[in-house]
Amino acid sequence: MQFNRKDKDDKFLLNLYKRLLYPRMVEEKMLKLLRQGRIGKWFSGIGQEAIAVGSTLAMQSDEYILPMHRNLGVFTSRDISLKKLMAQWQGKATGFTKGRDRSFHFGTQDYKIIGMISHLGPQMALADGIALADVLANKQKATLVYTGEGATSEGDFHEAVNVAAVWNLPVIFIIENNGYGLSTPKSEQFRCKHLVDKAIGYGIEGVQIDGNNILEVYDTINQLASEIRKDPRPVLVECLTFRMRGHEEASGTKYVPQELFDEWEKKDPLSNYESYLITQGILTSDSIIDIKIQIKKAIELEVEEAFEEPEPKVDSIIEESDMYFPFVQKVIEPASSSTEKRYLDAITDGLDLAMQKYPNLVLMGQDIADYGGAFKITDGFTAKYGKGRVRNTPICESAIVGAGLGLSINGFKAIVEMQFADFVTVGFNQIVNNLAKTHYRWGEKADVVVRMPTGAGTAAGPFHSQSNEAWFTKTPGLKIVYPAFPEDAKGLLLAAIEDPNPVLYFEHKYLYRSLSSPVPDGYFTTEIGKAVKLTDGKQFTIITYGLGVHWALDYLKNNPEFDATLIDLRTLQPWDKETVLAAVKLTGKVIILHEDTLTNGFGAEISAWIGEHCFLHLDAPVMRCASLDTAIPMNKALEDNFLAKARLAETIEKLLKF
Known part of the structure; x- marks a missing residue:
């Protein structure tokens, strides 16, 4: 492995070594804890740390990075404490997700890191949106997003790279080509010789680098980021590397030929860089020992402190309210004109x-x-x-x-x-x-x-x-x-x-x-979650929304002998239970009408809720009037027969017989 320090001073190169060594030692600690049964799962990035560390350090601290689950070096290079990361991995209350998600499935605005979800490819589209925001705000920024060689087969990869190309977005797409998607080798994942060749199809620049050479990674990403901040455009970077552990530790590595391990062990990013620094007179055997002792001591302390962090408080009210960003709507009343x-x-x-x-x-x-x-x-x-x-x-x-x-x-x-x-x-x-x-x-x-x-x-x-x-x-x-x-x-x-x-x-x-x-006229808002009562009658209630509202209005207009309450839900999530309850109490008979098919349509939820909470006020079974449980036909006669409107009259007649 050839290293070129260019104009980097000794201090910079030494800092790079410590940044590279730290996640390796953290990983080694995690593997010990896994064997001891103190943690339950670990996705190892041993052997490919140079990509995460080198590329992260090449970015500006306020630029967004979207990593994968094997990019510990991204988080440590952004100086997130191991105690905080460990709390996240252990599902503690002080973790980034408060025990709600595991591993690196989280984001943090404080560190401008946006984590992945398990589907691997979707974070690439988020990178497009982040970069677009920078372009529209006239900020000279770059965005960095990672994916694996396996995820390049997903539609999300194609869509995100293509959008970035069409819109000239300043995104660096890094492909960590480590040879395997879980157990599936690259020979069974794609036919092209090099993944970087995919860039040609999108009309963008593609660069292939040695992902185990931390100086090459740093210099390449640093140069590309500097360029696309001034001249926005996407770049695809294929980093050649190898995963020395299993997809996750439980999966093992028996499916990988031993000769591959032997070959890539010689290309280990840490040992090669360490040897280079020794030849440069920046490291010695004694200084390496001292650095490792200091890092090990810090790791041990933070890990044990994290184990003592509190567990999440189990509170259903908090859990449900945290599904939504806190927001209280202030309804703006409409103008009189x-x-x-x-x-x-x-x-x-x-x-x-x-x-x-x-x-x-x-x-x-x-x-x-x-x-x-x-x-x-x-x-x-x-x-x-x-x-x-x-x-x-x-x-x-x-x-x-x-x-x-x-x-x-x-x-x-x-x-x-x-x-x-x-x-x-x-x-x-x-x-x-x-x-x-x-x-x-x-x-x-x-x-x-x-x-x-x-x-x-x-x-x-x-x-x-x-x-x-x-x-x-x-x-x-x-x-x-x-x-x-x-x-x-x-x-x-x-x-x-x-x-x-x-x-x-x-x-x-x-x-x-x-x-x-x-x-x-002018600006006004309607309350989300609030239904409206369009007619007020005592004979029965129709609960509906969308086009169903107009079907019901037409029916009641053409059948003035019926005295019905008609409720337009307007919002389906959250929906107005209070208005529905009041109507059920008033009439005792309910039809739920919607255009969707009958089985598992939203009316089923309303019906179940009424049966559970309004049973004593009912004088008849709750009835649903919905479209047929078929696909929607094109022919008008067939479509008319499909739609719930065709069965509204008979459903009302059936209800009123109770």
Whole structure:
């Protein structure tokens, strides 16, 4: 291994050695504790520490780094105390996640480190969003994100690198090519000879380096970071290295040929650098012993102190409240003046006002810029706010949702438009595992609104018509709103944008141009979590939302002999239990109506809650009126038969017979 010190003085080189030695000795301590049964799991990075240490030290201290679970050197090089890290690994109350997540699955704004989730690839899209925020804020900063050779097979890798390339984002993507994804060798993971060659397909620079040579790692990342701060662009860096331990200790290494261990042991980053410093007269046998004694003493002390840290307090109220970033909505009352607006125009109006109020708000979605979006909701926005804040995206829902979270982490607000709510499946992981869980895991807000053009009635078939709100209502950490009227469409959208928590905003495509009503002028918000009672009757109650509200209104208008209470939930997470309870007490008979399919639709949750909490007030079973348990057909006659509206009259008749 050849080292080139260039203009580095002895002090710098010695500090680099200590930085490299420290995580190695911590790891050796962890392996002893594992054998002693004092810890339960460990993902070892022994043999590849030079990548984490060298690249971290090459970055500025206020630049974000997004590491993996084998990058202990990132955390130690940012001077996070071992006691704090140990508390995290042991699930202590003083850990970064307060016992809620393990290993390096955490982030910290204090140290500008954003940890991964177990799905390996999604953190790369967050890096895009973080870098985009720096570009929009005119900050000359770089962002560093790691991935393994195995994760380069994931769609998240492709999406994130491609977005960074298209948008010229200052991101350094490091691939730690250590030869194995758990037990699967690289020969079974990809056909290209070198992973750095992937850069060619994205039209970006690619660099391959010896990941075990700490000076080469430091110099390469330092140079690249300096360049892309001034000339924003992404770079792909493949670091050749080897994992000398198992994927995690329980998995062992029997699947790895011994000759590979023999070969890579000669390339050990620590022993090679240590030998080099001896030849440079910077280290001696005695000084090495002294340094190791000092480090070992410090490690032993901090580890034992961490074991004495308190366990988390078990409190269900705290656990549930910590799913959301603390936020108390202050409802802004609407003006007395109003203008007749279509449902679609009310959404446009809300977005326009929000863009004016929040200079840090960024809109992202397919075709939303000059084209104005598939439904023309953002038509004219680029002329008004520029393409920096109104961004066309490649077709990559996962990366864009992840970029939204990255924007939020770095001080921005984000709205992501799904061209159709059906397409959210491609970004599902980012929503339910990243947006929803980020605050609970490490206390960071996820200030992202996902707009969801939803629903049937337009003969658009199985992939453009689904009502998929129930996919998300069961996920703690998300808020779900679903306006049925233009006024609520505007007020709930502005409320969702104000809220620093992730909000899924369902907007019904059928209502875009078919429904108009007076909408208050100017800026106002509607309370999230508050239903509205549209009619007040004593015979029975209809609980619904979205297009179901209009089905119910039409039915009651055409059947004036019925005296019904009609509740528009407006919000599905959290939903208004008090208003529902009052209506059940008043009428004793309830129909839950929704456009979604029957089985496991959101109505099932409402029905179960009423049965559990309102049983003594019921005069009949709670009945659900929903769409068929099939995919949505395209043919209009078939679609009409599919929708819940086709069964509303018979369900009401059945209910009233009790």
